[in-house]
Amino acid sequence: MKRSIRFSDRLANWLPRLVLTPSLLVVLVAVYLFIAWTGWISLSSSNIVPRYDFVGLEQYVRLWSTPRWHTAVANLFIFSSLFLGLTTGLGLLMAILLDQRIRAEGALRAIFLYPMALSFIVTGTAWKWILNPALGVQKVVNDAGWTSFVFDWISQPRFAIYCVVIAAVWQSTGFAMAIFLAGLRGIDNSVIKAAQIEGAGLPLIYRTIIVPMLRPAFLSVIVLLSYVAIKSFDLILALTNTGPGSATEMPSTFMYAATFRRDQMGVGAASAMMMLMTVAAIIVPYLYSELKETRDGC
Amino acid sequence: MATLEIDRVRKSFGSVEVLKGVSISIADGDFLVLLGPSGCGKSTLLSMIAGLESVTSGEIRIANDVVNDLPPKDRDIAMVFQSYALYPTMTVRQNIEFGMKIRGVQPAERAKATLAAAEMLQMKHLLDRRPSQLSGGQRQRVAMGRAVVRDPKLFLFDEPLSNLDAKLRVDMRTEIKRLHQRLGTTIVYVTHDQIEAMTLATRVAVMKDGVVQQLDDPQVVYDRPANTYVAKFVGSPSMSLIPARLAVDGAGAVAVFDIPNEKPARISGIPIAKENATKFNGQNVLVGIRPELFTVSDGKPGRTISVHIDVVEPTGPDTLALFQIGGVEVTARVPPKTVEARKSATLTVDTTKIVLFDAVTEDRID
Incomplete structure (x- = not known):
């Protein structure tokens, strides 16, 4: 009797560890081990197959002297800043509007959130047709009588990246809205009333009181969307396939092409490491400052 | 500083009428307490005075100006909320200065007013903290400070002490x-706390179901409740309401209590106007007696009543004795150790402060 109690006690003690171990192992191998492996490859002379020698930073030098990589970095910059800014801004605006106790709020919320349910492949394909001058918006407007209307960004190298932004924003805004709306719902109504009595108009109340109170929601939205932005790959492939030319090349597509199509595994690994460092450089300080502030009791 | 008049004010939410014609008028410098259980419409009325809710019909006048259609900011009021409603991302100082900033008060004056309010409420050391770092009582102080710096015509308090613990509540x-x-x-x-109403108010409006039951000085509300509802709501332990029959004899009005299997008990000297005594002669009434009107009898005959004590509850300064008269439980407040449970006692009643109520309408009979 005594022994069985002890056994169950010991089991209760070990169960959490037992349950967590497989996933921990998988993460260790599939994430961290391969990060380390990629780091090693990026320092070797690998091309079509991995080679385990050491050539220093040669692959990085090659990477940064490739014009296509510069396009990819510039595009990532344009895409992420516009995508993050627009998604956060529009999401917040929609959440604030939905929070005004309007009718059919549930239905509207579902409509705005629905694009989230689609994969980027579907989004990309749908927007490829919508943005195609011969099929989509331009044709509809032309057929409606405005024949001089031109909307052919997707076929112009200078503007194609903005098409990617439009599709990505369309997909993710509802998600940002849902998080902001949850944050708004958690705010005590009397805070707004108090500010109204003090003479503040609604725009001022939102700017100086409500939006600062949404800090945790901003944290979630920005962290989740930045990694969507940096890893965006399927959307590009489905929407523009990095074209026209290499106008919508992104680091992720570049890495894929270098590693698996152009037999430059070392360059691909180097580009992957650059992406990792970029993510770390943005997210780590942000997480650090936010988590520190919450611990201070904000 | 201002008078406040609420004139036949009604409020409906859809088909539900929350306020059914409320009229209250108070003088400059009065402390009006709206007292009632939850759902009686008192908070709605306060929101309407603040301008946070619209008025369905009737008029609200602050300092003789009709404010029905004025937005809250133009009513020159300040409000303290139950949940404090501090701005969590601002420091105490920013919280207090926020309203002044909006009204365009110069920085130097803002700082002066903030400091004066902080000194008055003894929270100078808290000015640079954030609300999350304060205790409930300190937050309420900040909320009051925010109201004080406005120097309004009218302060509005919405159950400001409900979220505090008992000790702090008394202090605040x-x-x-x-x-x-x-x-x-x-x-x-x-x-909804009648003690707060009694201790703070210069005028109390007792409300029930959107109707003002009585508007009076707190002592009058306590001594001469307008109906049985007010009598029960104000005072703790509450007034005992004992069914009786009114009789008139040579000395005046007499309350006759039927006691099963015994001779009816009688208390004479009931304070009642002559015409009402005649009118209610022989009819059923409710006799309202506050616990402190009973004293332990010294044996002399007079306005006494013999009772059998059921339960004794010592409170320290005095003891509550519970017994039955005419089928209802009655509470008496007597000096400690003067009565014992499950024993008989003879109690004298101070009949001058007895209040009579009509058994049917439950309104006070004068």
Whole structure:
């Protein structure tokens, strides 16, 4: 009797560890081990197959002297800043509007959130047709009588990246809205009333009181969307396939092409490491400052 | 500083009428307490005075100006909320200065007013903290400070002490009373706690189901409740309402209590106007007796009643004795150790303060 109690006690003690171990192992191998492996490859002379020698930073030098990589970095910059800014801004605006106790709020919320349910492949394909001058918006407007209307960004190298932004924003805004709306719902109504009595108009109340109170929601939205932005790959492939030319090349597509199509595994690994460092450089300080502030009791 | 008149005000939400024609008028410097259970419409009325809810019909006048259609900011009021409603991302100082900033008060003056309010409410050391770093009582102080710097015509308090623990509640109550004495500003204060109403108010409006039951000085509300509802709501332990029959003899009105299997008990000297005594002669009434009207009889005959004590509850300064008269439980407040449970006792009643109610309408009979 005594022994069985002890056994169950010991089991209760070990169960959490037992349950967590497989996933921990998988993460260790599939994430961290391969990060380390990629780091090693990026320092070797690998091309079509991995080679385990050491050539220093040669692959990085090659990477940064490739014009296509510069396009990819510039595009990532344009895409992420516009995508993050627009998604956060529009999401917040929609959440604030939905929070005004309007009718059919549930239905509207579902409509705005629905694009989230689609994969980027579907989004990309749908927007490829919508943005195609011969099929989509331009044709509809032309057929409606405005024949001089031109909307052919997707076929112009200078503007194609903005098409990617439009599709990505369309997909993710509802998600940002849902998080902001949850944050708004958690705010005590009397805070707004108090500010109204003090003479503040609604725009001022939102700017100086409500939006600062949404800090945790901003944290979630920005962290989740930045990694969507940096890893965006399927959307590009489905929407523009990095074209026209290499106008919508992104680091992720570049890495894929270098590693698996152009037999430059070392360059691909180097580009992957650059992406990792970029993510770390943005997210780590942000997480650090936010988590520190919450611990201070904000 | 201002008078406040609420004139036949009604409020409906859809088909539900929350306020059914409320009229209250108070003088400059009064401390009005709206007292009632939850759902009686007192908070709605306060929101309407603040301008946060629209008025369905009737008029609200502050300092003789109709404010029905004025937005809250133009009513020159300040409000303290139950949940404090501090701005969590701002420091105490920023919280207090926020309203002044919006009204365009110069920085130097803002700082002066903030400091004065902080000194008055003894929270100078808290000015650079954030609300999350404060205790409930400190937050309420900040909320009051935010109201004070506005220097409004009217202060509105919406159950400001409900979220505090018992000890702190008593302290803050005194604080609010002191604030009123110092500033002399007209205050409207909503609460469901009758002790708060008694201690703070210069005028009490007891409300039930959107109707004002009585508007009077707190002592009058206590001594001469307008109906049985007010009688039960104000005072703790509450007034005992004993069914009786009114009789008139040579000496005046007499209350006759039927006691099963015994001779009816009688209390004479009931204070009642002559014409009402005649009118209600022989009819059923409710006799309202506050616990402290009973004293332990010294044996002399007079306005006494013999009872069998059921339960004795010592409270320290005095003891509550519970017994039955005419089928209802009655409470008496007597000196400690003067009565014993499950024994008989003879109690004298101070009949001058007895209140009679009509058994049917439950209104007071004068």
